[in-house]
Amino acid sequence: TSAYLAHFRVWRGDEDGGGLEDFKVEVNEGEVVLDIVHRLQATQAPDLAVRWNCKAGKCGSCSAEINGRPRLMCMTRMSVFGRDETITITPLRAFPVVRDLVTDVSFNYAKAREVPSFVPPQGLGPGDYRMQQEDVGRSQEFRKCIECFLCQDTCHVVRDHEENKGAFAGPRFLMRVAELDMHPLDAAAEAGIDRKRTAQDDHGLGYCNITKCCTEVCPEGIKITDNALIPLKERAVDRKYDPLVWLGNKILRR
Numbered sequence: 001t002s003a004y005l006a007h008f009r010v011w012r013g014d015e016d017g018g019g020l021e022d023f024k025v026e027v028n029e030g031e032v033v034l035d036i037v038h039r040l041q042a043t044q045a046p047d048l049a050v051r052w053n054c055k056a057g058k059c060g061s062c063s064a065e066i067n068g069r070p071r072l073m074c075m076t077r078m079s080v081f082g083r084d085e086t087i088t089i090t091p092l093r094a095f096p097v098v099r100d101l102v103t104d105v106s107f108n109y110a111k112a113r114e115v116p117s118f119v120p121p122q123g124l125g126p127g128d129y130r131m132q133q134e135d136v137g138r139s140q141e142f143r144k145c146i147e148c149f150l151c152q153d154t155c156h157v158v159r160d161h162e163e164n165k166g167a168f169a170g171p172r173f174l175m176r177v178a179e180l181d182m183h184p185l186d187a188a189a190e191a192g193i194d195r196k197r198t199a200q201d202d203h204g205l206g207y208c209n210i211t212k213c214c215t216e217v218c219p220e221g222i223k224i225t226d227n228a229l230i231p232l233k234e235r236a237v238d239r240k241y242d243p244l245v246w247l248g249n250k251i252l253r254r
């Protein structure tokens with residue numbers, strides 16, 4: 001229960017390069033990795049750059065890699081590590097470093113903008129919307145996303161493959177496409193937007209080979225692969241290989 005000194009190894013540097021620096025930092029009962037990083041700033045490394053806001057696992061800002069695993073620093077308890085263990089903190093590997101633990105995540109905002117937004121059905125006023133609880137529940141799971149981009153960072157399609165970034169939106173935004181495609185009120189098709197086709201052609205759904213690494217790191221426990229990516233793949237395949245299914249759907253909807 002008493003305080004102890006932990007061995008921390010923290011990446012310092014900027015876009016031109018950098019390296020790991022060693023520190024001994026005090027740890028107290030109940031603390032999380034972000035507490036230790038703050039103590040490091042307060043006592044030994046005042047210019048250490050780190051991004052955070054809520055310290056409650058809700059803002060998605062404090063994403064980093066702890067011993068090589070993408071995690072939220074504020075939700076990683078020190079008690080999960082041995083007292084003798086060296087704890088290595090590095091910035092998210094899939095995104096360019098700004099300084100120290102801060103990365104430039106604008107790739108994700110660019111991908112977000114590429115997904116056409118919800119298209120409300122024509123002629124329905126806000127009070128006229130009716131949805132089944134099942135459909136509401138599905139959206140609600142996806143809406144728990146805090147945009148920490150840990151899933152985006154861990155997915156092997158872009159993690160060490162800068163060249164795939166142009167063609168692949170990543171699990172977080174393929175999940176957004178899935179949410180909208182499964183939304184019973186979305187009228188994108190009537191507006192000429194085929195979400196299944198764009199998932200394949202514009203957002204790179206075919207690059208995902210269901211490794212589920214995204215699901216494993218999601219701090220909100222969203223079943224990204226099982227509940228969003230696989231269903232979207234199934235829907236896209238129906239659409240791609242069976243034009244009659246698509247035509248049938250269109251006719252039935254009228």
Ligand code: SF4
Binds near residue numbers: 147152221
């Ligand atoms: Fe983070 Fe999960 Fe959202 Fe991905 S889906 S950005 S891991 S909260």
Ligand code: F3S
Binds near residue numbers: 225
């Ligand atoms: Fe990547 Fe997740 Fe698919 S980690 S490969 S998006 S299942």
Ligand code: FES
Binds near residue numbers: 058
């Ligand atoms: Fe907000 Fe960690 S500081 S999620």
